[in-house]
Amino acid sequence: MTDSSTGTPQHDTPILGMVHRPKVAAAIEYGNAASFWVEYPSGLVDLTRTTHLPKGALQNGSVVHEEPAQDAPVPPLHAETQLEIPVDGGRVLRFSKKNTAIVVVDMQNFFLHPDLREHPTGLNCVIPLMNLVTTLRPQGVKTLWVNWGLTDHELTTIPPALVRGFMKNGRGGFGSQLPGEFGRLLMRGEFNAELYGPLQTLYEEGRREGTDVWIHKNR
Structure with a gap:
C-alpha cells in the first residue's frame, strides 16, 4: 500500500x-x-x-x-x-491511578554515589524523581524500585556477557569487594546495592505506606 x-x-x-x-x-x-x-x-x-x-x-x-x-x-x-x-x-x-506505577531502575549507590563514580546526569535525576514520587504517591500511584540485588547462587548463573561487562581489565565484577563500607558489588543487602541517598529514605517511607515495592533483579 x-x-x-x-x-x-x-x-x-x-x-x-x-x-x-x-x-x-x-x-x-x-x-x-x-x-x-x-x-x-x-x-x-x-x-x-x-x-x-x-x-x-x-x-x-x-x-x-x-x-x-x-x-x-x-x-x-x-x-x-x-x-x-x-x-x-x-x-x-x-x-x-490504580493501574499505573512509576518504574525506577538502578538508582543505586553503585551507579550514583560520588565515592564510586562521577555520574552527574544520574544525580540530576534524583530531585525530579523525588518530586514525581511524592506528588503521585498521595494519589495512590505505586512506585516499583527495580534494582540489582544478587545472591551467591545467582553468581553461578549470570551469563558471561554480563560478567565480562561488570569487570575491569579482567578483575572485580559481581560479588567482588568494593572500597570502604560499600560491600560486595551489587550483592543483596550491601550498601552499594541500596538506593542512593534520599531515595532509600523515600522508598522506606513508601514501603511503610504500602505504595512502594522493591524488586530484585539479576539481569
Whole structure:
C-alpha cells in the first residue's frame, strides 16, 4: 500500500514520538477491544482503557473506524480515579491511578554515589524523581524500585556477557569487594546495592505506606 499523496509506501512512514508527531486531525483509537488508547485533536491521549470511540467496528482484533471521528466527545475526567499530566509535544496523558506505577531502575549507590563514580546526569535525576514520587504517591500511584540485588547462587548463573561487562581489565565484577563500607558489588543487602541517598529514605517511607515495592533483579 502507498500514501496516495506522496506515492511513498506506508511502511516507510517514520516512527516518531509525541514530541515530533503533529496532533491528530480526528480522534484515533489504537489497539484492540481490551487494550487500547484514544488520542484526541486537543492533544489528550487517554490511556485509561475506559471509553472507546463511538464510531467504528472491531475487525480481526483491531479497531477500525467506519468514518473519521471528527466530533468524538472527550470523556470527562474522573478525578477520583484518574489523573492528567501535561507532557512534551503539546500532549496531556490521562491514566488510571490504580493501574499505573512509576518504574525506577538502578538508582543505586553503585551507579550514583560520588565515592564510586562521577555520574552527574544520574544525580540530576534524583530531585525530579523525588518530586514525581511524592506528588503521585498521595494519589495512590505505586512506585516499583527495580534494582540489582544478587545472591551467591545467582553468581553461578549470570551469563558471561554480563560478567565480562561488570569487570575491569579482567578483575572485580559481581560479588567482588568494593572500597570502604560499600560491600560486595551489587550483592543483596550491601550498601552499594541500596538506593542512593534520599531515595532509600523515600522508598522506606513508601514501603511503610504500602505504595512502594522493591524488586530484585539479576539481569
